[in-house]
Amino acid sequence: MxxxxxxxxxxxxxxxxxxxxxxxxxxxxxxxxxxxxxxxxxxxxxxxxxxxxxxxxxxxxxxxxxxxxxxxxxxxxxxxxxxxxxxxxxxxxxxxxxxxxxxxxxxxxxxxxxxxxxxxxxxxxxxxxxxxxxxxxxxxxxxxxxxxxxxxxxxxxxxxxxxxxxxxxxxxxxxxxxxxxxxxxxxxxxxxxxxxxxxxxxxxxxxxxxxxxxxxxxxxxxxxxxxxxxxxxxxxxxxxxxxxxxxxxxxxxNNEYYYGFGAGSHGYVPGYRTVNIRPLPRYIEQAKETGMPILHKEEVTLQAQIEEQMFLGLRKKEGVSKSQFFNRFGRPIETLYEQPLTYLQEKGWMEEEGDYVRVTSNGRLFANSVFQEFLLESIEE
Missing domain, CATH: 3.20.20.70 (Aldolase class I)
Incomplete structure (x- = not known):
């Protein structure tokens, strides 16, 4: 919804x-x-x-x-x-x-x-x-x-x-x-x-x-x-x-769905991410003609959903809920990301507390490096 x-x-x-x-x-x-x-x-x-x-x-x-x-x-x-x-x-x-x-x-x-x-x-x-x-x-x-x-x-x-x-x-x-x-x-x-x-x-x-x-x-x-x-x-x-x-x-x-309206805007609707036409004359022409001024529509694969859940969720101080992750994807974070979680915890950049995995205050200084560890080579759909 x-x-x-x-x-x-x-x-x-x-x-x-x-x-x-x-x-x-x-x-x-x-x-x-x-x-x-x-x-x-x-x-x-x-x-x-x-x-x-x-x-x-x-x-x-x-x-x-x-x-x-x-x-x-x-x-x-x-x-x-x-x-x-x-x-x-x-x-x-x-x-x-x-x-x-x-x-x-x-x-x-x-x-x-x-x-x-x-x-x-x-x-x-x-x-x-x-x-x-x-x-x-x-x-x-x-x-x-x-x-x-x-x-x-x-x-x-x-x-x-x-x-x-x-x-x-x-x-x-x-x-x-x-x-x-x-x-x-x-x-x-x-x-x-x-x-x-x-x-x-x-x-x-x-x-x-x-x-x-x-x-x-x-x-x-x-x-x-x-x-x-x-x-x-x-x-x-x-x-x-x-x-x-x-x-x-x-x-x-929280990686939830949202509409994106207007020139150059991005949206996330079930199954797809969308990008609107950016130049104003083209946006205006297409929107008036069809009501759908979309430049690009990309299917969001399961792998992309999982990666985005981690990239976006780890921006929050509370981190990513392990139970919510499992309920959404049917896979435990600890199994899917065992190696990066161990590596980042040893560096002091991540921690686990109860149901959550999160970036530490020290790790936030290196957030982009942390996020890169959660890219997946491949995953079975």
Missing amino acids: ITSAYIHIPFCQQICHYCDFTKFFYNEDLANQYLEALDKEIETAVGKKQTYMRTIFVGGGTPTALNYHQLEKLLQTIASAFDVNNCEEYTFEANPGEFDEQKLTLLKRYGVNRISFGVQVFDDQMLKKIGRLHRVQDVYDNLRLFEKHQFDNVSIDLIYGLPDQTLEHFQHTLDEAIQLDLPHYSTYCLQIEPKTVFYQRYQKGKLHKPVEELEADMYDMLVHKMEGNGNVQYEISNFARPGFESKHNLTYW
Whole structure:
């Protein structure tokens, strides 16, 4: 059963130097066409019957880059397809400085109950350096608006490992973020991705990331400061007060099914993973014509399901349940992965406790190396 939906809005007022998501500069006419195409795609998948969704996540790009009337059209599309009144977690991504009273009132009226806020760093010069339009004061101004309109489930994004960033600089951002006493924080170490401004500069030797040891120190500081202030690390990069963990993101980490709507979006439906067409003109044309703008549809084999269960589940602090794994795949983790489990436990990177196998705090610093150990050569279907 599919009870989660991701909806992608690819428009931005400015393209950040590090972003490799599907994104385009905002254009009013193109945005109108896109919303019509998106409406057709969603209607084709679920109809206009207010289907139950446990979680809805509207991301980007920047959904709040849309003007007021476009934002209302998007919210109407979602409300006509999904039962937003009974949605447990309905999230909108937003950038500081792109909110006003009207837009926030609109979101509240249509049932949005969570904001994912793209803060990134508490330093105006660094914000400019990474291609962000907002400034620190915009963050505080918008947070006051959220409080006024009783949005109490707010998450902010933070990035570390930025060009020329020092440990002291990141500590300042952490201290500023923590004193806000918000219920959720998502954190990311900068990855230099192809087709970004940072990638071009890196290739030319004009961009210098902190060395791995410094990034590890930043991560260690992050964990200790967050947990020292009551924010529990429930996933490698995410911290929350108990009860405010991201239910939508847990859908991904629990390897559960979800719809993916919009240009370049990914979905996971029973038996298949899907990727939508990315270029806007092609997406719009195909979505309007057929309602199914799918670029690629790949069958998920049993081997892939097992590997993904481990890769995704081990991102969570609690780890992977041995009993749930057996119930789903009919094979014990201990038998299927005897060698890597022994090897990783001897290195101190993994541990077993009761029904769970999990990555240790030390192992999280080497998460990618840990995950690679759970690739299978072959498996009998």
